[in-house]
Each structure stands twice: as C-alpha cells, then as structure tokens.
Amino acid sequence: MATAIASIGDEQAEIPAVIAPSLREGAEFEPLPEATLRRLYTYMLKCRTVEEKIRILFKQGRFSGNYFAAVGQEATAVGTTLDLLEKDAIAPSHRSFITHIMKGTPLKLLFAQLYGRKTSPDQGRSAPAHCGYAPLNIITPSSTIAAQLNIGTGIALAFKMRREPNVVIALSGDGSTSLGFWHEAMNFAGVQKLPMVFVVINNLYAESVPLYLQTAVTDISLKAQGYGIPGVSVDGNDVVAVYQAAREAIDRARAGEGATLLECKTYRWYGHSEIDPAKYRTPEEVQEWKQRDPIVAMEQRLEGLGLWNEAWKQELIAGFRQEIEEAVDFAEKSPVAEAEECLDHVYSFSVRERELDRKVWSPKFEVVRR
C-alpha cells in the first residue's frame, strides 16, 4: 500500500494514499461506466467553478456574511452524493454548499441564499452557507457542528419505520467528531441499523486546530468500531475511489443493512472561511496538497481513457459560467424581505400582532410600537 507523507500542523502524519477502499475485504471494484466517470468529473468542475465565483463575489463585497469554500475537496463532495434519489436526505455541514448542486437545488436559489434574498429557501434568515432545501430533503442546518447528524438519524428512522428504501447522507468534518453529538448519532444509528452513510470529510483541520489536537487517532474510520458499524477510509481526492466506497455504503444502507462510516481524507485549499488567512498552515503544506488537485487527477485519468480534452473542459466551464451569471442576476434582482417578515415562521400561527401591538390595559398609556 503506497503512502504519502504530508505535514499536519506541527506533526508529521502518514496519509495512506488508499486505505481499505472497500468494505468487503480484498474486494475489487468493477470499472465504472464511462458516462459515470464523465459525470463525476463534470460535477467536480461545476462545483469548483461555482465556488471560485462565489469567492470572487464575496471579495467584491457583492454579498455579506461569510462563506466556507470546499475548494480542493470536490472529489469527496461529488463522489459521496452523485445520483441520489429525490427523497434521499442530506444532513449538510457548513462546508456542504456545493452538495446542493449534486442534489439538484436550482443554482439561482443558491445564489439568492448567498445574497440573503427573499427568494432564497430561507428568505434571508441564515448565513450564506447554511442552506437547506425542503423539496429535495436537504436539512436546513444550524451552525451547531454535528447537530445535523442527529436530526439525520430521525429522518433515517422515519425511512426505516415506513419501510422506504431511502438513505440519509450525513456530512461532517474531522473537527465534528469531537462533539458528543457526533458520537450519539453514530451510536444510535448502530443500535437501530439506520439507513445512513456518515461521511467524515477529514481535511486535517478544524478551523485552525490540527487533527492531532482533535483526536488521538489518524484514521477516523476507526471510530466506527465502537458503534458496531463498518468504517472505511478512502483517499478523498480520488473521486472514483470515493464514489465506489460511497456506493457500496449507500447500497448497504438501502438494503437495510445499516449505517457505514466513510472517512475521506482531503484538504481545503483556502482558509476556514473567506475571512481566514489560514496562517496556521505552511505554504509548503498547502502547495503539496494543491499538487494533488482532484480535478487535475481526474483529467489525467480521463485523458488516459480518451475521455477528456481541454476543449470539452472549456465548453463545460462556459456552460457553468452562463448558468452562474443567470443565477447571480436572479439573486441580485431578487427583493429582500421586508423587515417585519422577521416576525414570520416563528410558530405555525402568527406572532406579528402580538409583537407589533402590545395592547395596553390602561386608559392613560398610549400604545407605542416598540
């Protein structure tokens, strides 16, 4: 098994290039159909193109708040979520904005979300990257790290109780594994054999904190041992490996065999968010990882199979750019919510009257709107 050495924080850690690619010991995967290979690539390129555009828009001050780019992690984002069923649920993390593209949320809604417009799925309530989409069963997430996994267990429980053949893909980072919530979700999924795939996107840092200060293991998939579910680690920059491992786990879940923990080892190219210069990493480390660009790697692979050339790539990018421009345009032209709409959707009943007109039980004291 080939291993690559990468520096993580102050320590040297071994990052095996490929670890236990399959749940079935010693198993080999069938080669993927060409169409699937091309789609994996296409989606990675789309995700990258969208996020690089978002980063520019943010730097230009076209939207406020913040953004958590997954650039560099596309193989993981794409490989774990290609071709899900409409009802399959996603429990997204703060860095899963692009997972919407995989599931099919219209791009214009996503940009409306970034811009905090009334037309966005949450009508301007949450921070740009905390996006959900009810029609495609993507949980509207809180920022509490790992909390979405636990809500995910309930969705999976409902699938199980209703004998529906759907799965929940629960996304979280290496840092999230330190929280009790993460453990509670895993344990419950183990006990109830829930149809879930827990994808831990191990990008070696939680904000500035390197993995070795987060947990004493380097392979997060080991943690599955404690929950009676299988754990797999894959090279998160190899989209084919990720896809194959994920498919196996998804198929298992759909077949009623329970949950899997899938660790994808990868790296975020930029700061934790757009306002983080990420000085806690060395330029060499970043450079090393950029050389393992999952998109370039896939281009080389496809080219070797005669499935890729630069012209096709440019054509794809041109298509994405067009779609993005339309989405930006939609977002920028979208209205913002009226201030008082912040009083809506608190309960199933309205609280507007209660909040706006504090009826006063006194003849002398006038009603003021406060």
Next chain:
Amino acid sequence: MATAIASIGDEQAEIPAVIAPSLREGAEFEPLPEATLRRLYTYMLKCRTVEEKIRILFKQGRFSGNYFAAVGQEATAVGTTLDLLEKDAIAPSHRSFITHIMKGTPLKLLFAQLYGRKTSPDQGRSAPAHCGYAPLNIITPSSTIAAQLNIGTGIALAFKMRREPNVVIALSGDGSTSLGFWHEAMNFAGVQKLPMVFVVINNLYAESVPLYLQTAVTDISLKAQGYGIPGVSVDGNDVVAVYQAAREAIDRARAGEGATLLECKTYRWYGHSEIDPAKYRTPEEVQEWKQRDPIVAMEQRLEGLGLWNEAWKQELIAGFRQEIEEAVDFAEKSPVAEAEECLDHVYSFSVRERELDRKVWSPKFEVVRR
C-alpha cells in the same frame, strides 16, 4: 478461551469468561501476594455487608430518598480501586457508594450521607448515594450520567500540568457510554494523554434497558479504538483479573503513558434502585448470575490456597457489623441541617441576607419574609 452464555434481555449474547486479561498481548501476570488476595476478599465482603445493611435500613424506612446497590459487582468495585494514593481522584457514578470504603471515607460519614444529616460531607443536600469526599479527592457527583468523567479529565489535566504522579479513576456504567459526555471525556483523555483509567462497569442493563438497545457492540472496550487508547475487557466478577488489569492501567497512567478503558463485565443482583422490582429481567437470568457470586468464587480460590475458612469470614463480618452499628448510631444521632442552611454555599459569599430580607424601597410596604 472459555465462554459462558448468558441471556441479556430478549437476546442471547456471548459473555466471554475472560477476555484479553492484559494490555500486553499474551502476557502472564505474576501471582498476587497472599496479603493482596486476602485484602481483595476482605474488601468485597465489607462492601457486601455494608450494602445489604443499607438495603435493610431503606426497607425499614430509616432513611428516605433512594439507594443504588452494587451487590454482585463487588469484584469490579474492589479490584479497580484497591490501594489508591490519597491524592488519586475518583469520579464516581451513582452506583459507586462502596468505592468510598475503598478510598477510606469514614463509614460514619457515609451513613450520615444516607440519612441526609448535617454531619454528612454535603450536609444533607444530595440524594443518599451521590456522595463525594473532598479530603480524599472523590468528586461530589451530580446525577447527570457520565458528567463526572468530564470533570475527571480536568483533575487529570491538573495532575499532568503539575507533574504530579496521581491518577483519576473514572467510573461509569454501560448505559453511560451512549451519552456524548462519555465520548468527549474519552476523546480528550486520548488527545492529552491524561493519567486516567475509565472503568466501565458493564452490568448489561441501564435501568431497564438491555445492552443491545444501548449500543451495537457487546465488548465496550472496543470503543477505546476510536480514541487512540488501549481498551481491555475482563470478567468483572473475578476480582483478581480485575485487580491485575486495573493495576496495569493505573501504572500506565501514573507513568505518563495515558488513559486506558477497562470494561468489567458483571451484573447487579437487585433492581436499578431499591424501588425497582426489576421485572425486565428473568428470574433465571438473575439466578445464573448469582451463581457467579464474586465473593463465593474468591472464597473457593482462597480456600484452595489455604487462605480462607468460615471462622475467619464470620470474624470479619462481626467486625464490619460493629463498625456499621457505630456508623448507623452516629448518623441517627446526628442533627439535621437547619432549614435556612439551604441558603448556604451557593457562592463564596453569603446570600442569606439577600434571600431573607427583601429590602423594600417604599414607605408603605412592610417587609415580609417569603
């Protein structure tokens, strides 16, 4: 490796009689000195005698509240905590009352605790079994399951920071492993290499809930894998096996090598508490386990070595009974706290005045004590 089959709840589970008795693979332990063997037995007998007396007192209505007996689990309670240093800390669970006997808390204080008297370590504040003792570094616990482990990590951190050669023995049950707190403590201990021994007393039930509804693994020691620390499972009814495994873990911790998870498989003979008839277990299951009485087993072992006879046992029991009678007497003659003392120890400063005299800023309105 011999295995015994015991029924747990609705399922049949294998309870290996002895599992990985040592951290060092394939290692054999030195035989224990005779004095140690006799002390292990003596303490087990003392714990049993004390708890059976407590149960009678409760049934007689001599103290109120409730009590969580560890009868049947003495090998685990004794083997993990014999001969600790004065400054070594204990993070006790609700079923660790007898651990006080091991650490050295005077019996009369323990009975004052049961009776909720002013002379008890908490002056009548907590429920009978939630007892701490500051002079011997036993955390005064809350009832929140597993929370004491996390406080324990901080004590261990202080030992480590001050380069003190002390350890924290953190006690919890199989049920506690489902809570996020349990995981957070284990993970932090792993990262910081804390001088701790996490003893999970796996008595197969959390109140009425059988292990298989708690977690999908049967060997809780497996959970150590996720935290980069060693995990060991022992027959929790074999006091020598428990003692040897615990010693190894304690020595490791003291030597600065970090934490260990020690699972002791055992069984509580009675209900979860004195008010639980425990109808969720079959009489056969209970009977089976009573036949594996750790005290009887140790008697046979000692007898084989010529270290035990019935007369000695009766002599020991007589001594314990005397000490217990004195303790009961002390407790029953102890005063209860004045009602208003419930206003003390809220902060480092007094709140009595604030609570008792609500100064009124009005000439007309008299001060009432409410």
Next chain:
Amino acid sequence: MPVMTYIDAINTALREELTRDENVFLIGEDIGKMGGVFKATKGLQEEFGAERVMDSPLAEGVIVSSSIGAAMSGLRPVAEIQFADFITPAMDALTQQAAKLRYRSAGTQTCPLTVRVCYGGGVGGGLYHSQTNTSWFIHTPGLVVVAPSSPYDAKGLLKAAIRDDNPVMFFEHKKLYRSVKEEVPVEDYTVPLLKAAVKRAGTHLTAVSYGYTLRLTLEAAERMKQEHGVEVEVIDLRTLAPWDKETVLDSVAHTSRVVIVHEDNRTLGIGAEISATIAEQAFDCLDAPIVRVTPPDIPAIPAAAAMEHFYMPNVDKIVAAMEQVIRY
C-alpha cells in the same frame, strides 16, 4: 365518567393518540418494557410494539434530535425526558434545533414534536430529581411550553400537543401524578394550547400559577375566602410559552392586585415575565405591588426534609403573600 389520576390521564392520552394516528410513536429511556419510571407509558409497548414505543439509548440528545428528524419527515414523535434535571444533554436539540427549524427554513421544514418532561420537587428527590427548569424554554421563542395542573387538562392538552404543528414541551409534575384525581371523559377531546383558564373566579386579587403550585394556590384562595372573605381569582396558565397575556391582564384590570406563584427559581422564573408585563401594560390598573411566591435562588432543592420544605412554595406562604397584597 371515570375518575382518573393525572398519570392515568397521561397514559390514556398516549394510548388514544397511538391508536388514532399511526404516525405517532413514543421514544425515551425505560418507556418500553418497564413502562417508564413513573409508569406513564405502562402497557403501551405491549399494545403497540417496540417500534412505536421505543426504548432509546441513555442520551436525551438522541431522544430529542431523532424525534426532530422523524417529525420533519411527517411522523408525530412523543419523546420522554425522565427527569427535567437531565434535560441539559438535549439543550442544543431543543433550543437550537427544534425551536429554530421552522424559522430557519422559513416554514418549509417543521417539527411537530411533543417532549414530555417530568419535573418538580417536594418528594425528597434531592438536587437532581426535583428540578423544574421551565424558564430556559419559556425564554426560547419557537417552543411551546405547556404544564397542566389537573388530570382533565393533562389528557386534553397532551392530545392537543401531539396534534399541534409546533415543538411542544409538556411538563408533568411528579407530585401530581398520583395525588390528584378527577372525572375525565373517555371520549376524545382536546384542551386548547395557548389559553389560560380561570380556575376560580374572584374580584379582589388575581393569583397566577401553573402545575403543582396551581393547586396550592387554589387552596390558598379558599383559605382567603374562609378567613378573610377575600375573593381570589385563580388563573392557571396551562401554556407557559407563549403565555396568555390577555387572560391575565383582563383579570388584573378588574382586581388590581396580583400574586404569582411558581416553583422554578425566582430570578427569571415566569413570574418575572408576568410581573414585568403587568408593570408595563397594565400599570394604571395596579393598586399594590405584584408579589411573587417562589423558592429562594439556590442551585437546586436539597434532599433533607427541612430544607426542601423551606424551599418549596406552600399554602401558608401563598396565603401570607395574598394577605400582604390585600392589606396594602
């Protein structure tokens, strides 16, 4: 009509809702074979199976969060928290997830969830089996908080909670479980959420309470009548959040005097909000200070009887406060 205890009323409501709607299921610690530590779910697992009456792992966070996800998916979970003292592991699930899911998704994702919580002191439970812990949730917009004081209300409000589209926290006082009995219809009925009830009409003084202390307040009102001829109007809040301001303020407008009784800590117990609302919105109606009868501000209720007694509101303390306010 059969006479039922409070706990029978709860058990009956659960059974009826499980029968009525196949989307209803129960989850909690020890609720299955054991039927709950107080037997609120007794017999239900036998009747409806282990999937619909599910023993959870020992993790309040799991109980509530998995219920949220299930509720989002159209089920109607009824979660049980064994003791209010152990609700903290579910704090994120309740306040950051359940309370905010509808809001953060602009109404596109919701959680019609009921969380039953056993609370309250006065039974010698000590520091960690006596807590009330309602204020944290009353202070959390997005949650509905309910606390019935009688078997009739318990059945009707629990059914209403289960059918409601909001996350409802349903506080049951452990001391009421077996100490109160009344006639409860066998038929299906609900008691509306968000509405207080005037449990005793009166003209001289408004007394506001809920749950166990509501019953003490009713006794105190009777004593005020017997001993002083004072007619106390007793309002049972029933829903603590959002609470029914109108009923309280209407009453204050004609009595001009107010006593509030509760068992949660004094500082920022619900009495504070009621009092502040009256001081702000019905200032001119008041003829006397608004007095709160509450425990002292100490961390929790001690186990020893004398200290517990000192802590708990009781009829004498309430009567003393009422006399004070009337005499003013």
Next chain:
Amino acid sequence: MPVMTYIDAINTALREELTRDENVFLIGEDIGKMGGVFKATKGLQEEFGAERVMDSPLAEGVIVSSSIGAAMSGLRPVAEIQFADFITPAMDALTQQAAKLRYRSAGTQTCPLTVRVCYGGGVGGGLYHSQTNTSWFIHTPGLVVVAPSSPYDAKGLLKAAIRDDNPVMFFEHKKLYRSVKEEVPVEDYTVPLLKAAVKRAGTHLTAVSYGYTLRLTLEAAERMKQEHGVEVEVIDLRTLAPWDKETVLDSVAHTSRVVIVHEDNRTLGIGAEISATIAEQAFDCLDAPIVRVTPPDIPAIPAAAAMEHFYMPNVDKIVAAMEQVIRY
C-alpha cells in the same frame, strides 16, 4: 494612559493574569496559534506555551468540564466559548456542574472558573453567530454572570473574575471589540464584581442596560438631554447575576421612571427580572409604567440587514421609549 480597544483590554487582562499567577491557563477552540477567531488571545500561546494557552478539541462541553475539574484542583482556568450560539453543548457542564458543585459539596469542592463568551448581534452574523443567551445563566443560581460595556471595565472585571472563587461567565459583545476605545491603565487593577455602575447621573428617569446596548442607552440619554432637557440616569449592570438591586432601586427611588434595554430575547430577558423586582419592591416609587426596549420574541437574528435592524435595539427605539415614559 494608553488608549485601548475592548479587545486589547481583554488581551491585556489575560496576559497580566497569566504572568501574575502560574495557576491561570486558557483553554478553547482556536485560541492558540490562531489567537482566537476575534484575536482576543493573540500572541499568548507564543508567550506562555501550548499548555497554558491550550487549543481544545471542538467540544464546548470539554472546554467547560475539564476547566471545572482543573479549577477543583486549584488551577484558575479561563475557558473561551467562541460564540454564545454554541454554548448549548456546555449546558450541563455550566448549569448542572459548575453552578452546583460548591452547593452540592457544601462548600468543600469549588470551581473558580472563568468562561469567556463572545455574544451579540448587529454584525450580520445571522441566526447562529449573533445570539446573546445570557438569561439561561442569569436564571441559574451558583453562576456569576458579567458583561462589561467598556475597555476599562473589561480589563478590570476580567481580572476580578479570574481571581474570584466562583464560576464566572464573562460575556463580551463582539460589536464592542473594536468599536470602543478609552484610556486603560497599564497597572494592575480590578473592577468589583456584583456592583452596577452609574455611568451617567440623572434625576428624571432611570435607564438600565449592560454591554453593547448600554452604549446605545448612553447615546439615547444624551439625546434626551439635548432634545428635551431630560436628565437620564444610566445604570450599567456590569454583573447580571446576582445583579445589583440596591443601585437600581436607589435610583428608581429618586427618578420614579424606568426604561430597561437589552439584546437578549424579550420574554425572560433580564429586563423582566429588573422590572418585576421594581414592581414588587419599589412599587410606591413608580410614576409610570416600566418599559423594556428589547428585540421581538423570535428564535434568532436573521442575517439580512433589514431584518437584523428591525431586531436590534437602537438609539431611536430607546429614545422613543424614554419619551413615552417621561410623557406619561
């Protein structure tokens, strides 16, 4: 005296305490190499090493609980919660452990612990980077809750908190970090806990606030003076629990009119307790309703600017309330 921002004052206090007492150490997420997301701990790991300025795993429960154990052992931990929005995982540690350890051990085990919490809205942080969440802890006896409004107080109160023998929660408003500057002594000094400060003397109206909204209240007071000649007395609570009733009630006794301003949710925000206390203990002093200027009761602050603006207290809203109370 150097002019310092609020965050410099915090950083200075931490550096001085780390230097003064070897038992002091810091623990939190990203506080080490990164110096904290707001740079409150900038340079401290370099100066004092990774053991005394410790990056924790991503687990607020670990941050607080391990601090409790360390504090029990005689250390003086200063824990950081990155955002008040993420304090729920530490809810048990704070309310059931830290708040109750001294009590449940009858004073034999204590936790002299400081928990720094970054809170507050008005910076476009959206639902989960804007919360205030002080009420839960004000409602929890056993905890001291502090929230300074100025650099001078921030330094002095933080040093006092670290030296105090109680668990102290220290709320720092993120909007104050870089927006206020004032002269702060380089010498060692403390500002006493449990004492409010009259930040502006006045005779016509008492205004009570803390933290960021205290500054808005001071501006509003100035406008009342300029526009109406009204002299507003502005009280900075500084310590929110146990709060300084005497200073507030003394002021009300001579002004007879009260406005309270805070950013936590309206229902059971600290305004409720202050108002209720006045309505109970200084009823005869009041000449007008007590008005609270607070956000509406909605789950959290939306990100979009217009909605956030609608939510936040501001000078106009405070002035309007003051006018109302004065005109009454």
